[in-house]
Amino acid sequence: MTDLEELWESYPEGRPPVAELLRAARAEARARRRRHLVRPLLVGATAAAVASGFVLGGHVGDGGGGSASTADGGAGGDSAANGVVSPELRHSAFQASLKPADSCAQLLASYQDRARQQVGAYGWNWGGFGAYDELRGTSSLKAPMAAAGQAASADGASIGGVANDPSGTNNQEAGVDEPDLVKTNGTLLVRATRENTIKVYDVSGDQVRLDASLDLPHLSAPELLLDGATLVALGTDTLRAGNRDGSGTRVDTVSLADPQHPAITSQVRYSGGLDTARLQGSDVHLVLADGLPELPFVYPHDARKGDLSPKEALERNRAIVKETTLDDWLPRVDDGSGSRPLLACDHVAMPPDGVSLGTESVVGFSTATPTEPAAIGIAGTTSISYESADHLYLTTGGLGGCIDCVRPLGGTVDDVAGKVVGGMPYGGDGKTTIFQFDLAGTSATHVATGTLEGSIADRWSMDEAGGVLRVATTSMTRSGHQGRQQSSVVTLRPEGAKLTEIGRLDGLGVDETLTAARWFDDLAILSTARETDPLFTVDLGDPEHPKLLGALHIPGFSSYFHPLGDGQLLGIGQEVAFSSSGEQEKAQVGLFDIRDLTDVKQVAVDSLRQWTWPVAADDTHAFTWLPDRHTAITTFRTRNDSMLLGVYTVDGSTLAQKLTPLEGRRYDMVVRTMELPNGKVVLMAGDRVSFLEI
DSSP: OOHHHHHHHHSOOSOOOHHHHHHHHHHHHHHHTOOOOSSSOOOSOOOOOOOOOOOOOEETTSTTTOOEEOTTSSEEOGGGTTSBOOHHHHHHHOOSSOOBOSBHHHHHHHHHHHHHHHEETTEEOOOOOOOOSSOOOOOOOOOOOOOTTOOOSSOGGGOOOOOOOTTSOOOSBTTBBOOBSEEEOSSEEEEEOTTSEEEEEEOSSSSOEEEEEEEOTTEEEEEEEEETTEEEEEEEESSOOSSBSSOOEEEEEEEOSSTTSOEEEEEEEESSEEEEEEEETTEEEEEEEEOOBOOOOOOBTOGGGTOBOHHHHHHHHHHHHHTOOHHHHSOEEESSSOOEESSOGGGEEOOOTTOOSSEEEEEEEETTEEEEEEEEEESSOOOEEEEOSSEEEEEEEOGGGGTTSSOOOOOEEETTTTEEEOSOOSOOOSEEEEEEEEEETTEEEEEEEEEEESEEOSGGGEEEETTEEEEEEEEEOOBTTBOOEEEEEEEEEEETTEEEEEEEEEEETTTOEEEEEEEETTEEEEEEESSSEEEEEEEOSSTTSOEEEEEEEESSEEEEEEEEETTEEEEEEEEEEEETTEEEEEEEEEEEEOSSTTSOEEEEEEEOOSSEEEGGGTOGGGEEEEGGGTEEEEEEEETTSOEEEEEEEEETTEEEEEEEEOSOOOTTOOEEEEEOTTSOEEEEETTEEEEOOO
16 A cells, blocks of 8 residues: 555545534634634634434433443433333424434444544544635625615614623523623622632622632633522533543532622533533523543554554554443533433434534533433534523534535545545535424423524524524525625524424625624614625514615624614624735724614714724623613723723714723733622723722
8 A cells, every 4th residue: 555545544534523623713713802704704603513303301310311321332211221212202302303212222323333434543533624715706696675665664763772681791682691700699799710719799888899719629711600699600620521522511509698608519510511501590501512532542653552554543443433332422420429421312312414423412400409400412513502581592504604614635445335435525505404492491392493594603693583583694606616605584483393494585795794693573683794894674573574674884894783772773893994014903883873774874983993803793791781871881902912991972873982991911801891780880800890980
């Protein structure tokens, strides 16, 4: 065998774990705090894994979710004690398209067969991938015309302003709290530090007073949820929780009943990494992702393991995969009583062909009983999650929105088939699959599945109102391997077990990148950007017939919209200019009059100096609206990593800007502001907490 043949042999088979790659890419992009969105390349927005439905959650350790060793090598429960799933359980637990395996042996075989396609001579590996700076091609796409002379169902003047949640966080959905570094219950404020401690402050008086500190052992990068006097701290578990690549998730529950003596009341470790967490009332919902198991793979030309050729190493590694059990694949949990499987095999849905390897889990628990989680799972990975007051949505797929982002760079010679297989494919089929789950306390039931054309950028591109899911997508027309982007608004409604597309408006922002979306009962406002940067208003009063009301073309683009009430909208984004010396970027804040949705006007705009970027573009928790003061507060990062606090006062159609440099010059400094019930405004800037004079 030649050197070239040996190199070719070492490439893995099958589809790459693009969801994991893009998840890591999004994390890296957030760390950089910069977004280059002027090119028509959808970034950090798509995922290639195709997921399936979930089962009804059962509590770990009870009859539905407990585990026991089974004869066919997997974790099981009482209902699967013999490795066979009860038909009665399957019928009641799965209300939509996807079903659990018929037996634990079938589930294990699914993991092993897909793993064999991904393992290579060097272990878990895949072909490379690259991205073009811009997409090229021609198309006959034309933007839709605004519906001239027609009355809009939505009334811009009646849209109310949105203040922070009582916990202090600027959330996407009212009543669905998101984890953050600081939380308040009105009299106490709790802050998570970089040193993995929490600090408890009394904010009921004239001065902020530090009451107590508490170490969180083995919990890194904590974020917080607060339910009255019960604090839930979530972060990376620095101890290994199982046999997965990377660290898992630790959930510490802390009692603040005595604020001067906070006490950890429970510590629960999960093997999966934390994708998302939400708090509704006293119920916490987690989405966890378990990666690939650590296996004793061999490598070519390693004298310690026999100096194998690439072909021999590949066959040895495939044999190692064949010897795995369900204990290697299924997620684990440890509440202090010992590590055990989080999911029985009859609580894991089988994925369709082509899904990325791994296990995604949806976990729910009450803040009063955090050691009694209800858990469901899928033998694959998902990408974006969005939670409304009633439902959880998970998405997969959609690479058609960036068809040239992924290019084929290799494969593996299959001796049996006599051909090269695997490597990176050109994009996907341009479709996104969405799974809808009913939420009932701590349990979730998969109730509907739908598919739509295009890619979904992030959770802000999704919204639910009146039983209808509204989605902003980006899709691509194909001309060979080239095409042009367009954005769309799509509406879907559950009909039985199907999430059915009922309406669509195409042709928004042709050749442009979707940069922001905000939703109201009968209205969507979207921003796209490239050379001209339009703001679109879309009437959703009739969800079966979304209607373009207007398009405002302005310099710069918005990355985040916030409704102020009284027919006004604030847009935070950037202005990008091109010159012979290259791009010149600076942050800007614009005030829009949306009383007439067919003729939106930008009535004021304040720009910052060159090389500044709005933090709220990637971290919407960095924005606060104070309705009674008609004032917005947000932060900006500069090229030298200093931070600016921006205070914007709205008076009619004017916007007064006040910028204050914050002490310290640290790349990872986090700034938050929140209004307390007594009207005081708290400023947290890194390690400092104080009241802010407005």
